[in-house]
Amino acid sequence: MELWRDKIRKTEPYIPGEQPEGRNIIKLNTNECPYPPSPMTERVIREYSCGDLRLYPSILCRGLKSALADTYSVEENEIFLGNGSDEVLALCFMTFFNSDKAVLFPDITYSFYDVWCQLYGIPFKRIPLDDSFRIVKEDYFGENGGVVIANPNAPTGIYMGLESIEEIVSANRDSIVIIDEAYIDFGGISAAELIHKYDNIVVVQTFSKSRALAGIRVGYAMADKRLIDALEAVKNSFNSYTLNSLSQIVAEAAARDTQYFRKCCENIISTREWTIAELERLGFDTLPSSANFIFTTNKNIDAKALFEYLREQNIIVRYFNKPRIEQYLRITIGTKEQMEALTAAIRRY
């Protein structure tokens, strides 16, 4: 039996974040938006000509690219689309990190960066954040095979100003610098404007957080046309039709509804500031967040014990059993009512 076993790839099974099915659970563990997507998305879904699903989706994705081009003042050929920003980032790693030098990223950051490096055989080096969990820009000025910065960083939520991002890009003209902006809309300024000034920056964003569309799996990269061409060539060489027809029209509708988008982000920012203040009264220290989540600790409360207590109260937050951050909880910003329930539960504890 299993005679084929030595020919197949062995991988440590990944344990995905909890996706409980019950509706009475307060789910603050995966940084989803607590509000529904733009009402325009429902309209395009209801009006879609379903018979067209028999056809392959457009590879060019002109409608969605045009909406994003308008939003970010870039050209359509400076945009690359993918099946969620995870796919976009994985393809960026495969396309741009093709040297023998180590790719640099922080020791505490999005957990898939080192996974993709291992998958594609890319050498990498984790650079420690400083004692206040900040990225030290000078650490990324030396020789490297590429740089990846999540900005705001996860799970810290800490944002690095555009000037510092530009210094890192400018110091690495012979490498590609990827700025992963999954959470940029909750208080930061996007580096998208830098793609016309530097040909070595790739800015990656997603519809999963600020656009409230985690369910449609759409992410995108913005960069110099030559970098986008290289990405498209790699993608098309093995999977041409990554973005399905419905996700294309839904994402386009959401991208064009700027007013609704701004309102969502403002609500989340305001609830975040309220939550941080409430938690401070309960003795919590929260890192300065520019994201739709906070990273918080309390020197009198064990983080893991609190995590488990909240779980029993049907409130799910995120706990990382990792060095340096094992006394922190990452809490997604939900609605005001959800955050009131959270702080009330902590108060009882």
Added chain:
Amino acid sequence: MELWRDKIRKTEPYIPGEQPEGRNIIKLNTNECPYPPSPMTERVIREYSCGDLRLYPSILCRGLKSALADTYSVEENEIFLGNGSDEVLALCFMTFFNSDKAVLFPDITYSFYDVWCQLYGIPFKRIPLDDSFRIVKEDYFGENGGVVIANPNAPTGIYMGLESIEEIVSANRDSIVIIDEAYIDFGGISAAELIHKYDNIVVVQTFSKSRALAGIRVGYAMADKRLIDALEAVKNSFNSYTLNSLSQIVAEAAARDTQYFRKCCENIISTREWTIAELERLGFDTLPSSANFIFTTNKNIDAKALFEYLREQNIIVRYFNKPRIEQYLRITIGTKEQMEALTAAIRRY
């Protein structure tokens, strides 16, 4: 400029099949279904609770897996889902072809097999079809790193009987044999039943052809649970949420509408047989097809010239400028009216 150039991956840009936008074009070049998908798909799209798009899709995809399990008399944990069968196949190559021995597939077959081998550094060997474009099963009995058979094969449309498939699987108990059944529903018998008898067979199918849902990008693999676990582990290690929420419910609705599905396939088979007979009257030799396309030649007509003539008549078929098949055209079976227009145009030529 382009100081980063030596660090990025260079790929020959792929030229995708034509996707003309005009509605008055008869599109017989990408093997799409000429009929709309099941009416049940429209119903689930209209009734979908769009606010749920804010949430990540289910990773487990229980609804869709359950519908497929019922259809093929397999267990849910014997099914792997992906973003189109291209993604499923690419992940199968990555997971199962992990040895130093050559993977075997026909010289004339689906054009992505060698692309994926090159992408993942998998050694491979193309085995010539015989003079009548048939796969010779004995060619796949020797030592190898794995086997891939498209059944029916593309672009020939020729089907290999289940007994021959079983002989190949049985002769390769220490390798994985992938049977790519994109076109199986147009006249063949699926090898899905073999997954309970052999632990080294992987059967791959798609919603893009017989289910008329190329636009939603859903493909799947059926195999022994241990092989499915290995696939899931590789996939989840770098992209957990490949299948968006809408595609999941649409595919489930289509999978459950067996009656509509059978009717579509019967119509296409009947139109195919009519087309083959008509073309025979016009002097064409058509390979015996069990697919939703035919592969045909005429010793008195240059295939490329006919392809270009049809193009001018707004009828797009597929021409491959490749050795052995440069005098053939691959023609997707459309509606009866479309095939009448095709044969009328050829008659004029």
